Amino acid sequence: MNQRFLLLKGQIIGGRYLIQQVIGSGGMSHVYLADDLKLPGKQWAVKQCFSFPQQFTNIEDEAELLTTLSHPRLPRIVDFFPPDVKGNAYLVMDYIQGVTLEKYLSSRSGKVKIDFIIRLAEQVLDVLEYLHQHDPPIVFRDLKPSNIMLTSQLELRLIDFGIARNYKQERSEDTVKLGTVGFAAPEQYGSGQSDARSDLYGFGALLLYLVTGGIASEWSDRVESVIRRDCPNEIIPILRKCLQQSPEDRFQSASEISRTLMNYQQTPSNSPQAIGTGHVGTRVITVMGVSSGAGATHTAICIAHYLARTSSKVAIVEMNMEASAFTRIQQIVEGEDGLVIQHERRFSVEGVDYYRQTEREYLIELLGGSYNFVIMDLGSYHENDTLEEFLRADIPILVGWGSEWRMQDMSECISGLTRYPQNKWVYCLPLAPSDAVQRLRKLINSNKVYSVPLHLDPFDRCEEMDKLMNQLFKGIIPDMVKRRRFRFGL
Structure with missing residues (x-):
């Protein structure tokens, strides 16, 4: 996004939101920390989205999408200002204090405990199951470390719904090819329409990225050699199935992965009599x-x-x-x-x-x-x-x-x-x-x-x-x- 569209500290949006500083930037957006002038002490995240007139409906679609969601691991949208004559639109949402998973991993050189990885995986599956249960399902499409925020208690929050979309049954492929290379499913780049199973591919890519210390996010014949040795063996078939090229060969729902993961944790070797x-x-x-x-x-x-x-x-x-x-x-x-x-x-x-x-x-x-x-x-x-x-x-x-x-x-x-x-x-x-x-x-x-x-x-x-x-x-x-x-x- 062109730097000339950056808001300055002290500017006010909608007569209420006082801009303090930039806290994030993407290809076509900036996110600011803003004080609420009507609620002293309350702060919000204001997302400034820039688009051309033909893209205005996309911005409004994102706002409409977010307002329908209610889940503790998703940001809550509280206000929306449609695109002005310059193409700037603003989403006002919960300010989530913490660090992105990307920065968290970087600060630890990619070395985190297996317990942390498993807990994070369970939280990701929880929110994906919520999104996919909508009618039509909501597909996040960009599940990567920089789009995951961790609170001070290491609780996960998904951020940046810029390319999320409702699944459209009548289409054979996505109109716009979007997603982060290495984490996005193959169908997001022209081989078909993305659906809930695309997010399951993204989940597998994220999990593989974590258990390889950031080395890999795509499956290959040699990838098992770089998976950390303390990773439970039962995780390997989950990764392999999530990262299949064809959606039909993957898990078919987040809940199916959750059950598989939980079953591995509940095998007889974990039962009291076997300990x-x-x-x-x-x-x-x-x-x-x-x-x-x-x-x-x-x-x-x-x-x-x-x-x-x-x-x-x-x-x-x-x-x-x-x-x-x-x-x-x-x-x-x-x-x-x-x-x-x-x-x-x-x-x-x-x-x-x-x-x-x-x-x-x-x-x-x-x-x-x-x-x-x-x-x-x-x-x-x-x-x-x-x-x-x-x-x-x-x-x-x-x-x-x-x-x-x-x-x-x-x-x-x-x-x-x-x-x-x-x-x-x-x-x-x-x-x-x-x-x-x-x-x-x-x-x-x-x-x-x-x-x-x-x-x-x-x-x-x-x-x-x-x-x-x-x-x-x-x-x-x-x-x-x-x-x-x-x-x-x-």
Whole structure:
């Protein structure tokens, strides 16, 4: 885009948006950071698009397209100014603080953890599935590192919908050939019309780019030689299928890839019975309550200290930034009356390392450490990013209510998650009678439903609780080793 069309700091768009600085540029657009004069303190991203009169409809199409979308991984458009006499149009959208994946990878010389790559892949598939479920499907067509923004917590946001389009069934090929070389599917360059499967090719190219440290984004006979050695072998067939030249030979939907990826993570080698003490790496246990107060934190602490008594190296992570349970524990451990604000978020109790109010960015580093087990306290169930952690864990534990009148909470939660594989889930019902346990087992067709005994002090060893833990972790841990007890109290 010609530099003479650049807006200057201090210019005002639509009598409301005060331009501060340029934060990005593309072939036919600039993006600015702008202050909202009507909402002091609020900032927006203003995309300035330049086009010729015959292209005006394209700009308006992009605005219309964005206004129909509502997904946490997509920018929200809040205002639009159609092309003026000079061909300048403006889209006002959410300002996403963070860095592009391209810059993030560059700052690390392309070397990122496999856990990060898998999590990123899952997030990409999530948003692609949303786009492709529209009628007609919305095809992004330019899935590359510079079009992916990462927030401070390494959450993905897709940006730049400049070449996204609705799939048009009556056309045999795209009218305009667009996309980034190396990431765009072959049909985007004249061999056919791009559709949802074109984005799946782009997903494969992006994934290959990540697991080769930026060396390759197109499949070839020799590409496997440059894939990093710690990449799970099961990823290779996913890459190979995504990057087929013909759309008919690829996966046919993002959800199909998601299921394949999840199935690999849920193979018998990941099941509790198959995890031996000789396993190298960190096993993740997530604990989530069906609702607030169900006992997720109490259960997570019980599990952490049970595993620590087996000589395992254990960390327990508080994933809710608003939670206060670990703060209160740290105050007691360190003997302080005031709030724990300035201290390290990490503290230890009886062989367990506690991480309070932990951001996801740090969690990724933690999972690559030397712990045998990382227990995540996810708090109560809700459709957000903690659910992703629950689904990908080696042992996901759902904590419900043992009382008869609250059993419906568990049933409704399970029903709301039926679209996800549940074969490795464990269900815990505090103080539930045996008939309640049997009913739930029959309802969900799973024997992994347990009644949790009364255990007032989660740090203390309890014979009945140990019996339950022995059932949950049979074959995983060595014989119990007694340790000095920690009393939770003043």
